[in-house]
Amino acid sequence: MKRSSTDNAQFQKLLAELASHPQLQCLKNIPQHKGNTTFAHCISVAQRAYHFAGKWHMKVDTGSLVRGAMLHDFYLYDTETMPYSDYRHSLIHPKLALQNAEKIFTLNSRERNIILSHMWPIPGAPLPRSREAWLVCLADKLCAWEEMHRPRYTS
Numbered sequence: 001m002k003r004s005s006t007d008n009a010q011f012q013k014l015l016a017e018l019a020s021h022p023q024l025q026c027l028k029n030i031p032q033h034k035g036n037t038t039f040a041h042c043i044s045v046a047q048r049a050y051h052f053a054g055k056w057h058m059k060v061d062t063g064s065l066v067r068g069a070m071l072h073d074f075y076l077y078d079t080e081t082m083p084y085s086d087y088r089h090s091l092i093h094p095k096l097a098l099q100n101a102e103k104i105f106t107l108n109s110r111e112r113n114i115i116l117s118h119m120w121p122i123p124g125a126p127l128p129r130s131r132e133a134w135l136v137c138l139a140d141k142l143c144a145w146e147e148m149h150r151p152r153y154t155s
């Protein structure tokens with residue numbers, strides 16, 4: 001399925017609308033992956049997932065893809081200060097992200113699954129059940145790996 005400039009404009013509009021939401025702006029204060037922010041990570045995941053959908057000619061619900069990607073890590077704490085292990089964080093944070101997201105937004109079942117399943121295949125994580133969820137799950141891993149391995153320059 002060939003993507004039109006209208007599709008791309010719709011994606012950019014949806015992303016910009018959600019990114020400018022005051023509650024999501026708070027993610028700029030949450031560090032993630034060694035010097036990155038959760039806000040920047042979520043933007044990267046949304047862009048990467050949308051890019052893959054176009055590259056692989058996949059028909060997706062762009063609104064759900066953007067909401068799922070932007071809210072998948074909406075857990076609102078610095079992992080350096082959390083009182084539990086990294087593994088426990090890996091299991092818990094999708095549920096916290098969903099709880100926080102549902103205080104602000106009305107999400108459909110696809111969007112809820114995108115958030116809850118993004119840590120698949122770690123044991124205990126639910127299976128992604130839509131094209132959008134698979135794309136966000138894959139994009140999240142690639143973005144996280146790149147963010148953690150990006151060279152750091154100090155002045």
Ligand SMILES: [Fe+2]
Nearest residue numbers: 072073093118
């Ligand atoms: Fe996550």
Ligand SMILES: [Fe+2]
Nearest residue numbers: 041072073140
């Ligand atoms: Fe993530």
